[in-house]
Amino acid sequence: MKKLLDWLDDRTGYREVVNEALFESIPGGARWRYVWGSTLVFTFFLQVITGIFLWTAYAPSTQTAWESVYYIQNQMTLGWLVRGIHHFAAQAMVVLLVIHLLQVIIDGAYKAPREVNFWLGIVLMGIVLGLSLTGYLLPWDQKGYYATKVATNIMGVTPAVGTEVQQIVQGGSDYGHHTLTRFFALHAGILPGLLIAFLGLHIAVFRRHGIHAKDPSHAPEGMFWPDQILKDAVACLAVLATVLLLSIYKGAELSAPADPSTPYDAARPEWYFLFLFRFLKFEFIDKFGLAFGAIYIPGALMLFLVLMPIVALWRFGHKLNVALTIVITAGILGLTGLAFYEDWFSESEASLKFRKDVAAAHHDAERVKELAEGPGGIPATGAVSLLRNDPLTQGPKIFSKRCASCHRYNGHDGTGELVLVEGKEAAATAADLGNFGSRQWVEDILVNYQEVFAPTRNSTKDGTNLGEIFLDDEYGMAGWVKEHKDILLMPENKQVLAGLKEFLVAQSGRADFAPYDEKLVAVGRDVFENGTLLKGEFSSNCLDCHDMKVRGEEEALGAPGTAPVLTGYAGRDWLKSFISNPAAEEHYGYGDKNAMPAFADSLPERELELLVRWMIGDYYVSENKHQTDSEEAAEESGESESGSETENE
Amino acid sequence: MNEQSQNKPAEEGVSRRNFITKFWSVVIGGIVSLTPIVVGLTFFLDPILRRRKVAGATGDAAGSQGEGFLKVSSEAALPADGTPVFQQIRKNVIDAWNTYIDQPVGSVYLRKTKEGAITAFNSECPHLGCTVSYQEANHQYKCPCHDSEFKLDGERTNEIPPRPMDELDVKVDESGNIWVKFQSYKIGVSEQIPKN
Numbered sequence: 001m002k003k004l005l006d007w008l009d010d011r012t013g014y015r016e017v018v019n020e021a022l023f024e025s026i027p028g029g030a031r032w033r034y035v036w037g038s039t040l041v042f043t044f045f046l047q048v049i050t051g052i053f054l055w056t057a058y059a060p061s062t063q064t065a066w067e068s069v070y071y072i073q074n075q076m077t078l079g080w081l082v083r084g085i086h087h088f089a090a091q092a093m094v095v096l097l098v099i100h101l102l103q104v105i106i107d108g109a110y111k112a113p114r115e116v117n118f119w120l121g122i123v124l125m126g127i128v129l130g131l132s133l134t135g136y137l138l139p140w141d142q143k144g145y146y147a148t149k150v151a152t153n154i155m156g157v158t159p160a161v162g163t164e165v166q167q168i169v170q171g172g173s174d175y176g177h178h179t180l181t182r183f184f185a186l187h188a189g190i191l192p193g194l195l196i197a198f199l200g201l202h203i204a205v206f207r208r209h210g211i212h213a214k215d216p217s218h219a220p221e222g223m224f225w226p227d228q229i230l231k232d233a234v235a236c237l238a239v240l241a242t243v244l245l246l247s248i249y250k251g252a253e254l255s256a257p258a259d260p261s262t263p264y265d266a267a268r269p270e271w272y273f274l275f276l277f278r279f280l281k282f283e284f285i286d287k288f289g290l291a292f293g294a295i296y297i298p299g300a301l302m303l304f305l306v307l308m309p310i311v312a313l314w315r316f317g318h319k320l321n322v323a324l325t326i327v328i329t330a331g332i333l334g335l336t337g338l339a340f341y342e343d344w345f346s347e348s349e350a351s352l353k354f355r356k357d358v359a360a361a362h363h364d365a366e367r368v369k370e371l372a373e374g375p376g377g378i379p380a381t382g383a384v385s386l387l388r389n390d391p392l393t394q395g396p397k398i399f400s401k402r403c404a405s406c407h408r409y410n411g412h413d414g415t416g417e418l419v420l421v422e423g424k425e426a427a428a429t430a431a432d433l434g435n436f437g438s439r440q441w442v443e444d445i446l447v448n449y450q451e452v453f454a455p456t457r458n459s460t461k462d463g464t465n466l467g468e469i470f471l472d473d474e475y476g477m478a479g480w481v482k483e484h485k486d487i488l489l490m491p492e493n494k495q496v497l498a499g500l501k502e503f504l505v506a507q508s509g510r511a512d513f514a515p516y517d518e519k520l521v522a523v524g525r526d527v528f529e530n531g532t533l534l535k536g537e538f539s540s541n542c543l544d545c546h547d548m549k550v551r552g553e554e555e556a557l558g559a560p561g562t563a564p565v566l567t568g569y570a571g572r573d574w575l576k577s578f579i580s581n582p583a584a585e586e587h588y589g590y591g592d593k594n595a596m597p598a599f600a601d602s603l604p605e606r607e608l609e610l611l612v613r614w615m616i617g618d619y620y621v622s623e624n625k626h627q628t629d630s631e632e633a634a635e636e637s638g639e640s641e642s643g644s645e646t647e648n649e
Numbered sequence: 650m651n652e653q654s655q656n657k658p659a660e661e662g663v664s665r666r667n668f669i670t671k672f673w674s675v676v677i678g679g680i681v682s683l684t685p686i687v688v689g690l691t692f693f694l695d696p697i698l699r700r701r702k703v704a705g706a707t708g709d710a711a712g713s714q715g716e717g718f719l720k721v722s723s724e725a726a727l728p729a730d731g732t733p734v735f736q737q738i739r740k741n742v743i744d745a746w747n748t749y750i751d752q753p754v755g756s757v758y759l760r761k762t763k764e765g766a767i768t769a770f771n772s773e774c775p776h777l778g779c780t781v782s783y784q785e786a787n788h789q790y791k792c793p794c795h796d797s798e799f800k801l802d803g804e805r806t807n808e809i810p811p812r813p814m815d816e817l818d819v820k821v822d823e824s825g826n827i828w829v830k831f832q833s834y835k836i837g838v839s840e841q842i843p844k845n
Contacts, residue, residue, distance in 0.1 A: 045685075049686055053692050056693060057695075064746075067746040067747070068746060070746060075746070077692055078695075079692055079695070081688055082689055085685060225674075226671040229678065230670050230677070233674050233677035234677060236677075237677050237680065240681050240684060244684075377746070377748025378748060379748065383746075
């Protein structure tokens with residue numbers, strides 16, 4: 001063995017290199033305070049290792065970036081951990097870098113003869129921040145997309161060359177495939193290459209001048225190997241443990257796929273850029289123009305850093321440097337703290353909205369994961385179309401925009417927000433559609449008509465209160481219900497009401513309400529057609545006013561009457577037709593009761609389809625989620641469940 | 650170590666402490682460097698550590714009939730004289746994160762024998778995976794790549810391929826539809842080893 005090593009040394013001279021690397025003397029002995037530089041090298045090592053492995057699974061294009069990261073995070077063996085380490089080590093690197101820099105400044109280690117090394121360090125800092133900025137975009141999720149857009153737009157306002165710089169960086173005038181390929185080349189090739197080169201110089205120059213001993217008389221002279229290396233290794237272990245714990249308990253986030261057509265109100269830069277973000281929010285800064293706050297001020301700070309070794313030549317220079325550093329650091333910490341406070345703890349309107357936006361973003365992220373894991377998987381067009389074409393995601397948004405000015409959905413606007421007018425909850429002027437088309441809905445129409453349509457009293461039609469037209473009409477449904485609700489609610493007629501509900505709901509053909517109880521449907525049909533009751537009597541039958549083609553049958557049950565046609569009631573086609581034109585003959589065309597506008601022209605077919613599919617529950621829900629949801633629903637409706645059991649006997 | 654142990658006791662203490670320092674440096678240094686490497690390598694070995702999702706368990710392309718049978722043709726479409734018919738196979742394909750609906754995934758030769766039985770062979774040559782073609786002239790399958798040749802019953806007529814053509818399970822339903830359980834096998838070996 002020794003002979004072999006001798007031979008290797010003879011040919012390569014490796015021993016001298018190793019000796020030089022390991023046997024560096026440390027005046028004053030090894031100390032914990034010298035570990036920061038080594039931890040930085042270690043985090044870079046972590047990034048290179050995890051980065052190369054992530055590279056083996058990442059695909060930079062707008063249709064595959066999010067998708068491949070989703071696959072890494074949720075499907076591949078230990079993918080979440082590799083990505084977690086990469087994500088949190090990047091943040092650890094920024095923290096350690098700031099500590100390292102502050103120590104160098106406060107200890108005066110930047111002064112002659114170490115100026116050049118200090119400048120090399122500043123270059124390294126720039127590269128690390130560049131790596132962080134480029135890496136943030138690569139998952140191509142909403143968070144990274146919108147945060148990075150701000151950064152590239154700031155580049156765009158750079159005086160003289162802004163537009164060109166921005167286009168070069170983005171690979172075009174807007175974001176697209178080439179933004180990702182360029183950012184990826186920077187992130188995984190150019191910047192790490194530069195980092196390695198400058199790190200080599202940084203360490204070489206560091207060795208030339210030796211360590212800047214804080215206190216050479218602290219202890220007897222020590223050696224880099226093994227005294228300092230042990231302390232460095234322990235510090236690296238602490239860093240690694242922190243990164244692992246964060247990866248396991250917090251995990252790297254992946255928000256919904258980037259969608260330029262869906263604003264992301266929860267956009268924030270990485271937390272260590274928050275101070276700059278908050279700084280730009282000050283109105284008095286904004287007055288001087290974006291370039292002032294976003295380019296000149298940070299530029300001035302960098303210039304201040306660069307000039308430090310020269311300022312230090314002056315008698316009080318070092319003290320001035322330290323004092324300014326402390327002031328600036330305090331400012332940065334203060335702004336960061338302020339931004340955190342405003343986002344997460346303040347009760348102001350903007351803060352509450354931000355937290356809601358974050359919750360909505362998490363909701364979207366969960367939903368797209370659910371869809372990606374569903375039977376359809378991710379289509380070749382990319383995961384962004386999953387949410388765009390998802391009734392459960394889009395339906396509530398369309399409802400809140402187009403329907404919630406009159407209707408409510410379980411008391412809110414569809415998205416869970418109250419409908420406000422000038423800060424106060426606005427009164428609905430039309431029915432709450434939260435359980436539209438359900439068995440409960442049909443029952444309410446049959447026996448609680450006044451309550452369902454009570455909001456119409458808040459509305460007028462051609463100068464008349466709509467409630468009067470709707471609810472006080474003795475010859476309409478309102479009058480029929482007033483006359484017959486007591487009959488329908490008789491215990492003897494329990495089966496009649498249940499049957500009527502089952503029969504009418506079955507007309508919708510909705511899959512989420514299936515299975516339909518055939519016996520009950522038959523009972524209901526008999527009631528609907530012939531008015532067969534177990535006790536009491538109808539003065540007029542359903543068919544006297546309504547007609548319908550029973551689902552699956554060609555011939556209509558009755559002749560067109562004075563009330564809406566119930567063919568396919570509350571099903572997909574019926575609902576689409578109703579929303580398109582509620583005043584059509586088959587809907588409210590027979591009376592003057594309709595106050596709802598026709599949406600045929602104003603609501604695009606695509607949106608109508610999404611809205612209707614959401615309202616009739618026609619969307620994918622994963623098996624697990626479905627179970628927990630229906631269990632909850634079963635608990636809530638426990639009473640009526642046991643009721644229907646007795647009916648079936 | 651021998652040289653050092655002959656030194657004075659005081660220096661022995663120093664060297665002992667030095668040894669412990671070195672020992673822990675190496676151990677801790679090893680842990681922090683190996684952890685990311687081991688994690689990363691495990692991630693890299695994902696293709697052999699994890700069973701991938703395969704389309705077809707449920708929700709397959711139109712025409713699936715459980716157990717992986719795909720409707721590919723009908724009895725009436727096969728000539729009575731025993732001439733094989735080349736038939737493309739389509740099904741849903743999962744490629745990592747993407748699901749592609751109804752994609753061509755391979756092809757088979759379908760044939761009605763004189764006795765009326767239906768046979769199906771995977772058209773992939775077991776030698777090196779090219780698609781064999783049917784030679785009308787001598788009623789043989791021949792591979793365009795390395796001249797593997799097979800009889801109509803899939804048996805080899807030369808020693809180039811390591812095994813006969815891969816025969817697939819076939820079903821015919823009441824309406825005369827032909828269902829094939831499409832399967833590919835490992836190329837270049839004499840045994841039939843199913844892929845995935």
